[in-house]
Amino acid sequence: xxxxxxxxxxxxxxxxxTLTVSVTTVVPMHEQDPKPKxxxxxxxxxxxxxxALVSKRVQLGASKGERRSKRKGMGIEFAxxxxxxxGDELRHVDWxxxxxxxxxxxxxxxxxEDLTLHLLIDASASMGFGTPSKLEFACTLAxxxxxxxxxxxxxxxxxxxxxxxxxxxxxxxxxSSARKLFAFLESVEAGGPTRLERACHAHLANNRFAGMYxxxxxxxxxxxxxxxxxxxxxxxxDVHAVHVLAPEExxxxxxxxxxxxxxxxxxxxxxxxxxxxxxxYHTDRELFCESIRKYCAARGIGYLMTGSDAPIEKxxxxxxxxxxxxx
Amino acid sequence: xxILESIGRFFTGHFLSPGYFWFFAVLPLVVLLYLLxxxxxxxxxxxxxxxxxxxxxxxxxAPFQRLRRNLLLFLxxxxxLLVIIxxxxxxxxxxxxxxxxxCLIIDRSASMKTVEGGTTRVELAKKEALDxxxxxxxxxxxxxxxxxxxTDVLSEFTDDxxxxxxxxxxxxxxxxxxxxxxxxxxxxxxxxxNRELPAAVTDLKLILLSDGKVSDLEELGVLGIGVDxxxxxxxxxxxxxxxxxxxxxxxxxxxxxxxxLVHNESERxxxxxxxxxxxxxxxxxCEIKAEPGSDGEAVLELPEVQSGVLRAxxxxxxxxAADNVAWLVMRPRTRLRVLLVATDGSxxxxxxxxxxxxxxxxxxxxxxxxxxxxxxxxxxxxxESWSPKQxxxxxxxFINTVPPxxxxxxxxxxxxxxxLAVDSGHILTRLLxxxxxxxxxxxALTLPAGARTLVSTRGGPLIADISRPDQxxxxxxxxxxxxxxxxNLSFPxxxxxxxxxxxxPAPAGEASISTGQPLTIMPSPDVDHADVTLPDGTDRRVxxxxxxxxxxxxxxxxxxxxxxxxxxxxxxxxxxxDKNESSITPAPLLKIGRGEVVGESGKVRQxxxxxxxLLLFALIVLALxxxxxxxxxxx
Numbered sequence: 001x002x003x004x005x006x007x008x009x010x011x012x013x014x015x016x017x018t019l020t021v022s023v024t025t026v027v028p029m030h031e032q033d034p035k036p037k038x039x040x041x042x043x044x045x046x047x048x049x050x051x052a053l054v055s056k057r058v059q060l061g062a063s064k065g066e067r068r069s070k071r072k073g074m075g076i077e078f079a080x081x082x083x084x085x086x087g088d089e090l091r092h093v094d095w096x097x098x099x100x101x102x103x104x105x106x107x108x109x110x111x112x113e114d115l116t117l118h119l120l121i122d123a124s125a126s127m128g129f130g131t132p133s134k135l136e137f138a139c140t141l142a143x144x145x146x147x148x149x150x151x152x153x154x155x156x157x158x159x160x161x162x163x164x165x166x167x168x169x170x171x172x173x174x175x176s177s178a179r180k181l182f183a184f185l186e187s188v189e190a191g192g193p194t195r196l197e198r199a200c201h202a203h204l205a206n207n208r209f210a211g212m213y214x215x216x217x218x219x220x221x222x223x224x225x226x227x228x229x230x231x232x233x234x235x236x237x238d239v240h241a242v243h244v245l246a247p248e249e250x251x252x253x254x255x256x257x258x259x260x261x262x263x264x265x266x267x268x269x270x271x272x273x274x275x276x277x278x279x280x281y282h283t284d285r286e287l288f289c290e291s292i293r294k295y296c297a298a299r300g301i302g303y304l305m306t307g308s309d310a311p312i313e314k315x316x317x318x319x320x321x322x323x324x325x326x327x
Numbered sequence: 328x329x330i331l332e333s334i335g336r337f338f339t340g341h342f343l344s345p346g347y348f349w350f351f352a353v354l355p356l357v358v359l360l361y362l363l364x365x366x367x368x369x370x371x372x373x374x375x376x377x378x379x380x381x382x383x384x385x386x387x388x389a390p391f392q393r394l395r396r397n398l399l400l401f402l403x404x405x406x407x408l409l410v411i412i413x414x415x416x417x418x419x420x421x422x423x424x425x426x427x428x429x430c431l432i433i434d435r436s437a438s439m440k441t442v443e444g445g446t447t448r449v450e451l452a453k454k455e456a457l458d459x460x461x462x463x464x465x466x467x468x469x470x471x472x473x474x475x476x477x478t479d480v481l482s483e484f485t486d487d488x489x490x491x492x493x494x495x496x497x498x499x500x501x502x503x504x505x506x507x508x509x510x511x512x513x514x515x516x517x518x519x520x521n522r523e524l525p526a527a528v529t530d531l532k533l534i535l536l537s538d539g540k541v542s543d544l545e546e547l548g549v550l551g552i553g554v555d556x557x558x559x560x561x562x563x564x565x566x567x568x569x570x571x572x573x574x575x576x577x578x579x580x581x582x583x584x585x586x587x588l589v590h591n592e593s594e595r596x597x598x599x600x601x602x603x604x605x606x607x608x609x610x611x612x613c614e615i616k617a618e619p620g621s622d623g624e625a626v627l628e629l630p631e632v633q634s635g636v637l638r639a640x641x642x643x644x645x646x647x648a649a650d651n652v653a654w655l656v657m658r659p660r661t662r663l664r665v666l667l668v669a670t671d672g673s674x675x676x677x678x679x680x681x682x683x684x685x686x687x688x689x690x691x692x693x694x695x696x697x698x699x700x701x702x703x704x705x706x707x708x709x710x711e712s713w714s715p716k717q718x719x720x721x722x723x724x725f726i727n728t729v730p731p732x733x734x735x736x737x738x739x740x741x742x743x744x745x746x747l748a749v750d751s752g753h754i755l756t757r758l759l760x761x762x763x764x765x766x767x768x769x770x771a772l773t774l775p776a777g778a779r780t781l782v783s784t785r786g787g788p789l790i791a792d793i794s795r796p797d798q799x800x801x802x803x804x805x806x807x808x809x810x811x812x813x814x815n816l817s818f819p820x821x822x823x824x825x826x827x828x829x830x831x832p833a834p835a836g837e838a839s840i841s842t843g844q845p846l847t848i849m850p851s852p853d854v855d856h857a858d859v860t861l862p863d864g865t866d867r868r869v870x871x872x873x874x875x876x877x878x879x880x881x882x883x884x885x886x887x888x889x890x891x892x893x894x895x896x897x898x899x900x901x902x903x904x905d906k907n908e909s910s911i912t913p914a915p916l917l918k919i920g921r922g923e924v925v926g927e928s929g930k931v932r933q934x935x936x937x938x939x940x941l942l943l944f945a946l947i948v949l950a951l952x953x954x955x956x957x958x959x960x961x962x
Contacts, residue, residue: 129372218374220373220376222376256368257366258367259367260370261370261375262371267375269382272397280381281378
């Protein structure tokens with residue numbers, strides 16, 4: 001399935017104000033829907049521009065930006081003094097202090113650097129299910145958050161992973177790179193098994209910049225969800241987990257004697273749907289979500305569970321703001 | 328065993344082919360096939376992780392879950408059950424006949440006069456029959472047959488309900504017994520397997536509305552037609568006269584006696600009286616007692632009664648009044664015609680003539696051997712010292728002569744035979760004491776085998792009874808003129824005994840006939856018709872034939888029939904006197920030929936099969952099952 005991108009800016013020059021992106025994620029054959037979904041309307045983009053990502057940690061950035069950095073540099077705000085060592089620029093010596101104390105001290109100022117936003121998107125086969133598909137929802141949400149980051153002069157890197165496959169969007173910056181972001185997200189296709197821990201491990205190994213990690217997944221990982229969360233939690237970064245479930249998974253509308261086949265493993269489960277089983281399923285689903293939430297909370301990771309049919313504006317403007325991801 | 332029997336009875340009572348219930352053994356197979364061959368709809372979902380987790384605690388008893396919760400399996404089992412039950416051909420008992428050609432056979436015998444709850448059994452039977460006619464479908468046909476001692480087809484096969492109602496309404500109970508044979512002959516002639524009849528009625532059903540008191544059931548052969556027996560009535564409260572006659576005491580002595588036998592059908596012991604009337608004048612009453620189900624008898628002496636109408640009435644109000652009264656016509660005794668054959672001037676004949684003419688019952692005639700004709704018929708012929716060549720008819724006495732063709736022979740004479748022994752048990756020598764009789768000479772007779780010596784002397788009998796089965800003959804071995812017997816008291820007694828010994832020419836003077844039997848009116852040359860007055864007072868004119876007797880068959884009512892033939896009036900008593908009819912307890916089942924028909928009180932039960940409805944229902948369930956199956960397969 002080819003993803004489609006549509007720019008209706010009227011000029012060849014990228015204008016985020018008029019950017020309209022239709023993000024149609026990959027859906028399996030049977031879920032195919034020709035209509036573009038998850039459209040980020042100009043209005044919505046305008047609203048996004050007024051938002052900013054909230055990073056609770058002060059971290060080192062890759063380049064100059066608008067966020068406080070751990071690095072002391074050439075900023076405006078005074079930060080500290082330190083002893084002069086040979087080789088320091090004399091410009092930074094506080095001469096007034098030298099006059100009083102007869103010792104050389106350097107004036108240190110706080111530096112402002114950018115933030116690297118890591119959007120980790122689960123593109124396994126299971127994400128291709130749902131109406132709209134979970135992957136479509138994930139990409140649209142990633143587009144919205146990524147756009148906020150780009151507008152805030154933060155670096156954005158995207159990785160869509162499934163099994164041993166990773167598709168990576170190298171770090172981009174600036175509003176003008178939004179097109180790249182959208183194009184990348186539109187091209188993401190679902191397929192392959194879910195290997196969350198392995199994907200996170202690989203991503204952390206390849207990216208030296210800490211920053212903000214946003215993992216969007218359904219967490220249907222045969223190896224469990226805890227591995228990847230543990231790894232991300234250890235990255236000294238702000239981590240947020242967005243748990244996407246399809247409406248059919250939240251409230252399954254099935255009955256009769258069924259043979260349920262796992263889209264990733266191909267394993268079949270024979271069920272005779274009845275009220276008791278459905279009740280059990282609901283209990284287990286809630287327990288599953290709750291266990292992820294608790295696991296995340298214990299490690300200072302933000303958790304948001306949402307259905308893939310939830311309106312993206314509402315999620316972005318309300319749920320994410322409430323969760324402290326944006327302001 | 329009792330439970331098994333009742334289960335068996337249930338299956339045979341509700342299903343025509345209960346053998347198909349063995350197919351229930353297939354049920355576990357269906358369950359097994361369902362479990363093994365369950366076709367599940369395959370659905371690819373994102374992940375089975377949650378489902379697997381949910382199933383973990385449910386899969387432990389998954390087979391039972393499937394059984395308990397699965398609607399489709401239940402529907403399949405239901406379909407199989409319905410099909411098996413349909414194969415077993417269940418039927419419901421429907422009240423009232425349907426869809427048949429009905430032959431309504433209504434009993435109108437005397438027992439149907441029994442009063443049940445203010446109305447008679449025959450009225451109840453008519454009501455049932457009318458109900459059946461009312462419930463007949465438009466295409467149904469029926470015929471109406473009423474039977475007692477004789478059978479009448481009151482309506483041929485017709486679908487005209489009005490005609491059928493009219494025929495049924497006209498039925499009246501009579502005082503006769505029951506004869507089903509003619510009914511069955513009619514039914515058999517209508518039966519579909521009767522090849523002689525091209526237009527036989529198919530789908531014929533006989534409906535017998537009766538109390539089951541049918542006397543000739545066992546004589547009926549195999550009947551190839553279905554018979555529904557509708558039992559009418561329930562009471563058994565009845566006592567009825569079953570025998571009423573007048574008898575003479577043994578040996579003709581003593582007054583006549585009226586004998587009444589009463590059958591007590593009710594469940595309580597009977598203690599009542601029987602009153603005998605002569606021409607509506609009470610002669611006397613007699614107590615009678617009978618245990619339930621048994622008979623009681625009463626005997627009443629009728630001292631001076633010679634003629635008239637005797638009526639016996641049971642003073643016991645019960646459900647059936649028709650058997651509480653019986654009649655008997657007593658006719659005056661006729662005179663005996665006696666011929667004395669003797670040579671003219673015989674002394675013995677003189678004594679005999681004098682003695683015989685003293686008896687008022689005797690019409691005496693004389694003949695001598697020259698003018699005697701053996702063709703003339705007399706009740707008693709006395710041959711004195713002469714015998715004809717062959718024996719004439721009637722009662723014969725040979726005195727001092729050997730009867731011909733009788734095996735008696737005479738071998739010489741016995742001088743002065745003494746009277747040695749007298750058989751006082753014989754009617755001829757009853758009360759006789761001839762010890763003082765002196766006889767000069769007697770024949771030495773040799774008697775044939777079987778003869779009875781009444782008075783004996785040495786060397787042979789003096790008086791002997793040599794009667795044969797067809798004729799009564801006595802012989803006296805001596806000349807009464809050569810003895811002093813005529814001067815002895817025993818002589819007139821002997822002559823009187825002789826008259827009494829003579830068989831009565833009209834012994835059935837008190838006889839009666841049963842209802843339904845024809846009255847015989849004897850021919851009379853100068854009478855061309857007879858008028859018969861029935862017990863209810865109506866008259867019937869009967870044309871007579873000069874040479875042959877005429878039979879009057881309209882005798883279905885008990886009572887006294889008066890036959891006026893010219894100047895002569897003859898009374899005939901016609902009585903029910905039928906123990907079978909007096910036993911009014913309705914028979915629960917009828918054994919017709921080799922089969923048994925169970926009677927259902929009041930209603931005709933028609934077995935209506937509902938096999939096709941079950942199959943239709945099974946089809947609907949099958950469609951429902953398929954619909955649910957296809958609906959479930961959709962997500």
